[in-house]
Amino acid sequence: QKKLKDHQAMVSALRRGDQVITQGGIVGKVVKVKDDGELEVEIADGVKVRVIQSTIATVVSKTEPAK
Secondary structure, X not given: OHXXXXXXXXXXXXXXXXXXXXXXXXXXXXXXXXXXXXXXXXXXXXXXXXXXXXXEEEEEEOOOOOO
8 A cells, every 4th residue: 555655646746857667668758747647758759648647657757846
């Protein structure tokens, strides 16, 4: 249960610019966070895919919050 809560907290803290790895092993950068539990992730220059937020396995690098 602790792992589940930690994962939910990580997913809810995702922001534009974060480098992520999906459970399928795809590495990309978050371009847009949508309200309906979806993310838009850029996996190559100009190649964007829609991903369900809960399928994000890890966050490689976080962006600094805007001042």
